[in-house]
Amino acid sequence: MNRQETIESVTSDQLKSDDQYPVFSVGDTLDVHVRIIEGEKERVQVYQGVLIAQKGRGINRTITVRRIVANEGVERIFPLHSPRIAKIDVVRRGDARRSKLYFLRERVGKSRRLRDQRRGLKHVN
């Protein structure tokens, strides 16, 4: 085993199985269910936004989800294999032609929306 394989073998039991999450791609609108621990209590908060980037392999895999809160853009980066992520739902499938949607940061108003993947329905997001 080389170095990289040994490191991966350490983290392999922490990886979530492939069927844990639905298939999603950049441009989709996601519901990310995040476990929040407040003292003794645990509750689940849903964070909805557009998936604008995916990065990393294995345990380092992360997704960047962008949403607008009180007219201010908010981006959260979630490590996909973190136990704090309870569930991910796909709300809408957006049509994106590139892998990183950083151009959405400059977009304001209606142009912020992405075309739906079912081409006929324009601007569903």
Next chain:
Amino acid sequence: MTAALLGYKLGMTRYFTEDGKNIPVTVIEAGPCTVTQVKDQDNDGYEAVQIGFEEIKPRRSTMPVIGHDFKAGSVPLRHHRELRCESPSVDLGDTITVTCFDGIPFVDVLGVSKGKGFQGGMKRHNFSGLEASHGVKRRHRSPGSIGGHASNLGTGPKIKKGKRMAGRMGGENMTMRSLEVVSFDEKKNLLLVKGTVPGPNGALVFIREAVRLNKQKASAKKRAG
């Protein structure tokens, strides 16, 4: 049990605790090491344990090393290192594995930092450099004035000794103190410590029980047992 090992730094990754905390960890292939010499007050004037790591073929070693390691009943080893300890609890020829860190919450990791080559004062000593504008020309990263020609006695023909300037950076012995032991793998001889460790991936590192802890870590150790 004497808790000290030689090992190789493999690289970094992340580790999730049960409550979802994301910890940056360095994976170290640590041991198994053999005790190749036990030094005592009578023979050597001080008490210490010498450990050796990684077996090699005798033809790749030298006769002195082969003879030295043979006394411990071992094949020749590539690396040796001494750890000072009073009344050591190990004997010649004992094998130390990563399980020696069981119950030890914090360790020190010693190694040689990555060589950076010849670097300027800004990178090497965190100097601020000169201004970007206001009449500064071609001197933006210079160290500025290095003082008058004063010797250590007061006046003299030379710059003060030890004046911080540009020069070779990195490749030094470094100690990362009191790193948290996240977990260890007995079968694969792996040790996971929180945070960074000196040197490139594949570098030789020496791991020992933390010699000095700050208040916060000392109380954490007490709580752990």
